Amino acid sequence: MIDVRVCEVGLRDGLQLVSTFFPTEEKLAWIRAEAAAGVREIEVTSFVPPKLVPQFVDAEEVVREALKIPGLSVMALIPNMKGAERGFALGVHQLDFVMSVSRTHNLKNVRRSREESIADLKRIVEARNAQPEGRRPKIVGGLSTALGCSYEGRIPVDDVRRYAAQLAACGVDEILVADTVGYGDPAQVRAVFKAVMAEVGRIPVGAHFHDTRGTGLANVAAALDLGVRRFDASLAGLGGCPFAPGASGNIVMDDLVFMLDSMGLRTGIDIEKLTCVRAILEKNLPGTELHGAVAKAGLPTQYVKADARAG
């Protein structure tokens, strides 16, 4: 029984900023170890052109091996139809389509207007629906820079609401509101998620927060209050911010899992096993700062895990 879904995105959002190649076998070791710790959803790679991001030259192999892990939902990022087709061919479970609410960011990130992105997504959903049964991945519509943009600053709530409505109209199965650059605060989270959730009705809305300015878990707490039940995170907070060297990136998955578990919310993840997976990052990323408070401080005295409390 799961109360909150926690999705590992470090292999994509974290590694895309790592310039040295993380060996394929080590990526798989990471994925397998997390799956063994109870992680059920992992964004394992990105179907971008390997020329643009050489880190993902092994996307096909990683996906093929990850798909062999029982019970794991394998997700991949796609920027366009070409990426979607690679996903369909492999039989990936979830495709994470990204566009930015910020006009400028969308142009710089995926090299098209927001209208072109929406048109792409519409074709992708249609192509997905035309796949043979059992090979129709869930399409997650990601709204990047929804809580702020390095180019445009604050993003009007109504812009986020409007693009969420367009994603919904395209037929996505889930919407993911992303604080790509870590500008968000709990009040803003409340305003944005309330507007989006009211707009898209029954479509589940997840959150992808960054901790660049320390507000990551506070934003999770605010989103939880509104009923958000799916959060992206990366082990040891792997990732960063291309605009702020040394700054942290994704929220720390181990700290997130601890917080949820401590609140009595079941994630299916064993926090102790999860923190042990950090060793794979330490080994492969010497010199990279790994974040995480629980890994340093340990669990509280006489800590009782949420699963045991619920049982």
Added chain:
Amino acid sequence: MIDVRVCEVGLRDGLQLVSTFFPTEEKLAWIRAEAAAGVREIEVTSFVPPKLVPQFVDAEEVVREALKIPGLSVMALIPNMKGAERGFALGVHQLDFVMSVSRTHNLKNVRRSREESIADLKRIVEARNAQPEGRRPKIVGGLSTALGCSYEGRIPVDDVRRYAAQLAACGVDEILVADTVGYGDPAQVRAVFKAVMAEVGRIPVGAHFHDTRGTGLANVAAALDLGVRRFDASLAGLGGCPFAPGASGNIVMDDLVFMLDSMGLRTGIDIEKLTCVRAILEKNLPGTELHGAVAKAGLPTQYVKADARAG
């Protein structure tokens, strides 16, 4: 106009764990620079026996100089009547009396039973009331380990409520619920603060959170929702946890001020001036890890401070 009070406790809760003496003039430079950045409440020292904590051998001098800063409310920690008398003699503005809700922690920390602590506090409030007018400091009653204890683990909510009622009956002017070892999560914060606030009625309830397991600002967000409007923090998160070497301590004041400001809540503090004060810590604490995401990442693009938005 202030919406939320932020109180610097690094000179006490941070420095008490620093074994090398932080020079008196540098402590004063820190206090003066923060006051100039708009900080209005600073716990400048602890009236414990200097034999126990040599860091506070200059308590009298620090308080005397801090009292000369216009507009600054000078606070000091007291464990007992002896400490209170030192505070009365100097004319300090706020005395922060601490006891632990955990029986074991109170015995180890202040060497008396909780009942003895309450009896002490009663005498301290009476002695305060007998001081000449204009020299009657506000008495803040701190409840340590209210969200967990390294010896006893989880602390029953009803124990916190009960001791809060006893502090209120003693006549304290404010109650400070403290997560001394950083065990708290937002759900627990909600339960504990709800119970305490319902119990003590009109007496303001503040929060002293630690970030030892990454939940510090999430706990602030939860407490804000309940109407808590006073938070302790320390610049650069100075402080730590004697039970977990390398772990972080108090919530990072600069990140807290950013979060509140971003939410549109005025603190009176200029976040940019505040982060500049970190240089004093860097100079005097070489080798000590300073925390803080905003200091690394900088403010968001086109950021508008809460004061300007409200004006």
